[in-house]
Amino acid sequence: xxxxxxxxxxxxxxxxxxxxxxxxxxxxxxxxxxxxxxxxxxxxxxxxxxxxxxxxxxxxxxxxxxxxxxxxxxxxxxxxxxxxxxxxxxxxxxxxxxxxxxxxxxxxxxxxxxxxxxxxxxxxxxxxxxxxxxxxxxxxxxxxxxxxxxxxxxxxxxxxxxxxxxxxxxxxxxxxxxxxxxxxxxxxxxxxxxxxxxxxxxxxxxxxxxxxxxxxxxxxxxxxxxxxxxxxxxxxxxxxxxxxxxxxxxxxxxxxxxxxxxxxxxxxxxxxxxxxxxxxxxxxxxxxxxx
Ligand code: SAM
Numbered sequence: 001x002x003x004x005x006x007x008x009x010x011x012x013x014x015x016x017x018x019x020x021x022x023x024x025x026x027x028x029x030x031x032x033x034x035x036x037x038x039x040x041x042x043x044x045x046x047x048x049x050x051x052x053x054x055x056x057x058x059x060x061x062x063x064x065x066x067x068x069x070x071x072x073x074x075x076x077x078x079x080x081x082x083x084x085x086x087x088x089x090x091x092x093x094x095x096x097x098x099x100x101x102x103x104x105x106x107x108x109x110x111x112x113x114x115x116x117x118x119x120x121x122x123x124x125x126x127x128x129x130x131x132x133x134x135x136x137x138x139x140x141x142x143x144x145x146x147x148x149x150x151x152x153x154x155x156x157x158x159x160x161x162x163x164x165x166x167x168x169x170x171x172x173x174x175x176x177x178x179x180x181x182x183x184x185x186x187x188x189x190x191x192x193x194x195x196x197x198x199x200x201x202x203x204x205x206x207x208x209x210x211x212x213x214x215x216x217x218x219x220x221x222x223x224x225x226x227x228x229x230x231x232x233x234x235x236x237x238x239x240x241x242x243x244x245x246x247x248x249x250x251x252x253x254x255x256x257x258x259x260x261x262x263x264x265x266x267x268x269x270x271x272x273x274x275x276x277x278x279x280x281x282x283x284x285x286x287x288x289x290x291x
Pocket of ligand 1: 026027028029030031032055056057058059060061062063076077078079101102103104126127128129130132
């Protein structure tokens with residue numbers, strides 16, 4: 001059997017052997033704890049019939065476990081210096097491919113066609129580089145890739161925002177965007193000690209179960225997200241003030257009051273109290289009034 005990469009000893013050994021120095025600017029915090037990896041991989045519900053897409057394999061600690069659990073693994077890594085290490089650490093897993101590139105620039109649809117033909121389901125499984133967490137998640141969701149789950153280690157604070165329900169300070173446009181596409185669930189909170197080097201924020205593993213169909217009917221998705229964004233521009237202001245600033249003039253503002261009333265929304269409420277369903281109704285009525 002092959003030795004696990006995820007231990008402090010093995011990680012240091014490998015980095016020394018290849019003369020590798022960590023780059024903070026690329027969010028390189030490597031996992032050195034097998035138990036956490038096991039929790040991540042279990043949450044993804046992989047089988048030998050399924051595929052896994054990893055973003056940022058690092059030296060391969062998680063990739064190795066994905067190689068054991070999934071029938072097909074593709075890992076996108078931006079740091080060229082890691083490629084020779086990955087070639088060595090992943091050599092026992094021939095159904096695992098490393099693609100060199102920036103995940104934000106890679107054509108993922110094409111990558112899926114190239115690498116995931118014949119697998120029943122694909123999940124994204126990753127310990128994400130924290131400086132680009134939100135752009136990566138939004139890219140995965142907006143491209144509507146055929147994904148089953150997205151299981152990722154991210155900053156705890158971002159996980160809380162993704163999973164937040166209406167009414168609290170964590171609830172905002174990110175919560176609504178993520179929950180429009182997925183059902184989020186925080187799998188576990190992760191201490192800083194499981195990484196080399198230790199990050200200066202707390203982390204969490206979140207599972208986003210990708211929905212087959214959206215939970216609300218918005219008619220125009222782009223406009224719906226526009227309305228949501230606008231409603232949170234100034235969190236302390238009312239929904240009326242935020243939307244008036246974005247879509248109306250002094251002269252037309254009174255229309256907005258009518259639209260809000262029609263939508264069953266008190267104009268004095270704040271954006272953070274509206275449910276996704278209320279945003280859906282509101283954006284449909286607003287679109288009609290503005291067209
Ligand atoms: N998966 C490894 C682990 O868990 O130990 C490494 C995780 S580390 C937090 C993030 C990894 O993402 C690093 O290997 C880094 O080089 C890579 N990375 C950073 N930005 C990236 C990008 N835009 N596209 C692809 N990989 C990136």
